[in-house]
Amino acid sequence: MQETELKLELAQAGASLLLKENPFACTPTIRRQRSVYYDTQEWDLSQRGLSLCIRQCGNERTQIVKSGDGSAAEALTREEWALPVAEDTPVLDNPQIQAQLAGTADRLAPLFEVRVKRHRWSITEGDATIDVAMDVGKVVAADREAQLCEIVLERKTGSPTALFALTRKLNLITPASIGVLTKADRGYRLIGPARGAVKASVTPLAADMNAATAFARLASACLKQFRLNEMVLSWSRDTEALHQARVALRRLRSLFSICKPLFTDSRFDHLRDELRWLASELGDARNIDVMIKSTTSEELLRCLQEARSDAYGAAGAALSSVRARALMIDLAEWISIRDWRSDEAGKALLAQPARQFASRILDKLWKKVAKGGSNLIDLDDETRHEVRITAKKLRYAAEFFGPLYESKQETKRHKRFIVAMGGLQDHLGSLNDLATAPDMLSKLQLSEVADTEPFSADDKEKLLHAAAEAHDIFVDTKRFWR
Structure with a gap:
C-alpha cells in the first residue's frame, strides 16, 4: 500500500514546547517503540532504495518494508508493506515483497536500532484527517548513537495540502524544517563514514516519464541536497557544505528557469525570487572563501578570515530564519502538489514526454552559448x-536530463559533453572571480590592504584565451541529445 506523509525536523526544545501547548486539541496516545533495521553487510536493501525493520511496541511486533528515499518534496507517497510477526526475525516469504528482497534472505542481519517515545494524535485539518506522530529518541548502532526528534504527518483522508497547512501552524509555534532523512537514513x-558536504548526484529518470514528473523528481533532489548541506552548516562552518548548499539553490533556480514553460501560476515567480534571496545571503561567505584560497598576503588573509566569521554568522542567521523555513515548506508543497496548470493546453504540456521536452530545452541553450561565446575575448x-550564466544552465540541464538518453552512443557523448562544459x-x-573580487574587497573595506595582486586582472589575458579555446572545444563536441 502507499502512505502519504510529510516529515518535519524539530529541536528537542521545540518538541517540549509542542507538548506543553498541544495545538492538536486532543490528548495524545503515548507508546514506546523499538525498531530493529536489517540489511546485508553490503547494504543491498539500501542500494535498492528499500528499508526493512521489525518494530516492537509493547508485546506486538510488525515487520515494515518501505521503498523510496524519504524526500517529501518529490512526492508525498511511499510504498509500504506491513506484516505482523512473532519475533525479531525477518519474514521474507510474503509474495508482496519477495521480488524486492530477492537474493538477500541468507545475508540479512540487524545493523542498528531506533528507540523512540511516540506521541500520537488523530486530528481534522480542513477536509482532511491526519495522524500526527512525534518521535523523540535516538538511533543506536553498537557504541554509537544519535539523537532523533521529528514529527510525521500522515494523511488518512482529504487533500494533501492539509499537511502543509498544518506544517505552517506548527512552524509558528516552534521552528519546523522539512525532513529529508528517514529513520533508516539516519x-x-x-x-x-562521517558525512560532510553533499554533492549533487544523478537523479534517475525513466524514458516513459512526462515532463511534470521529471521536473518534480529533479526539483526534489535539489531540495534534498540543500537541506542535507544546511544540516551540516547548522553545526559546522564547513566551506564545502556552504558551497554545495549554494550549488543546490543555484541548480534549483536553473531548473525553474529551464522548465519555465511548464508553469503559469503566480507562485512560480515568488518562489524563484525567494531562492535568489537565500542564495544571495550565502554569497558573501562563499566569495570570501574563494578569495582566501587565492591570497598570499598574511595581512589580507587575517582580514578575510575575520570577515569570513561575520559572513558565516549572517549566513547562519538567514538559514535559520522564519523566511527560509517558510520557503522550504512552500517549495515542498509546490513541487509535490503539481497544480501548475489548469487549462487543457497547459496540462498537455505537462504530460509531454520528458525526453521531447528536454531535447528542445537543450537545443535552445546550446545555441545561446555557442553564439554568445563566439568572441569571448572581446x-x-x-x-x-551572461554567457557564463547560460553555460551554467546548459551544464545543469545536461546533468538533469542525461539519464533520459540511455543508448551506448548517447551515454558516451554525454560524458564527453559534460567534460567540455566543465572546462568552459x-x-x-575564474574570469568572473577576477571581475568580482575588487567589488568584494571594496564592500569589505579591504581595497587598501597591501598585496591585493591575486585579485587584479594580471592573469586576465591568459584566462581569456583559455576560455576561448574551451569554447571552441565545446562547439566541436557532439551533442548527446541529437
Whole structure:
C-alpha cells in the first residue's frame, strides 16, 4: 500500500514546547517503540532504495518494508508493506515483497536500532484527517548513537495540502524544517563514514516519464541536497557544505528557469525570487572563501578570515530564519502538489514526454552559448558573465536530463559533453572571480590592504584565451541529445 506523509525536523526544545501547548486539541496516545533495521553487510536493501525493520511496541511486533528515499518534496507517497510477526526475525516469504528482497534472505542481519517515545494524535485539518506522530529518541548502532526528534504527518483522508497547512501552524509555534532523512537514513549515516558536504548526484529518470514528473523528481533532489548541506552548516562552518548548499539553490533556480514553460501560476515567480534571496545571503561567505584560497598576503588573509566569521554568522542567521523555513515548506508543497496548470493546453504540456521536452530545452541553450561565446575575448565583463550564466544552465540541464538518453552512443557523448562544459565553466568562473573580487574587497573595506595582486586582472589575458579555446572545444563536441 502507499502512505502519504510529510516529515518535519524539530529541536528537542521545540518538541517540549509542542507538548506543553498541544495545538492538536486532543490528548495524545503515548507508546514506546523499538525498531530493529536489517540489511546485508553490503547494504543491498539500501542500494535498492528499500528499508526493512521489525518494530516492537509493547508485546506486538510488525515487520515494515518501505521503498523510496524519504524526500517529501518529490512526492508525498511511499510504498509500504506491513506484516505482523512473532519475533525479531525477518519474514521474507510474503509474495508482496519477495521480488524486492530477492537474493538477500541468507545475508540479512540487524545493523542498528531506533528507540523512540511516540506521541500520537488523530486530528481534522480542513477536509482532511491526519495522524500526527512525534518521535523523540535516538538511533543506536553498537557504541554509537544519535539523537532523533521529528514529527510525521500522515494523511488518512482529504487533500494533501492539509499537511502543509498544518506544517505552517506548527512552524509558528516552534521552528519546523522539512525532513529529508528517514529513520533508516539516519541509521546508515551513523554506521557509515562521517558525512560532510553533499554533492549533487544523478537523479534517475525513466524514458516513459512526462515532463511534470521529471521536473518534480529533479526539483526534489535539489531540495534534498540543500537541506542535507544546511544540516551540516547548522553545526559546522564547513566551506564545502556552504558551497554545495549554494550549488543546490543555484541548480534549483536553473531548473525553474529551464522548465519555465511548464508553469503559469503566480507562485512560480515568488518562489524563484525567494531562492535568489537565500542564495544571495550565502554569497558573501562563499566569495570570501574563494578569495582566501587565492591570497598570499598574511595581512589580507587575517582580514578575510575575520570577515569570513561575520559572513558565516549572517549566513547562519538567514538559514535559520522564519523566511527560509517558510520557503522550504512552500517549495515542498509546490513541487509535490503539481497544480501548475489548469487549462487543457497547459496540462498537455505537462504530460509531454520528458525526453521531447528536454531535447528542445537543450537545443535552445546550446545555441545561446555557442553564439554568445563566439568572441569571448572581446566581450565586456557583463556580457561574458551572461554567457557564463547560460553555460551554467546548459551544464545543469545536461546533468538533469542525461539519464533520459540511455543508448551506448548517447551515454558516451554525454560524458564527453559534460567534460567540455566543465572546462568552459571553469575558465568562465575564474574570469568572473577576477571581475568580482575588487567589488568584494571594496564592500569589505579591504581595497587598501597591501598585496591585493591575486585579485587584479594580471592573469586576465591568459584566462581569456583559455576560455576561448574551451569554447571552441565545446562547439566541436557532439551533442548527446541529437
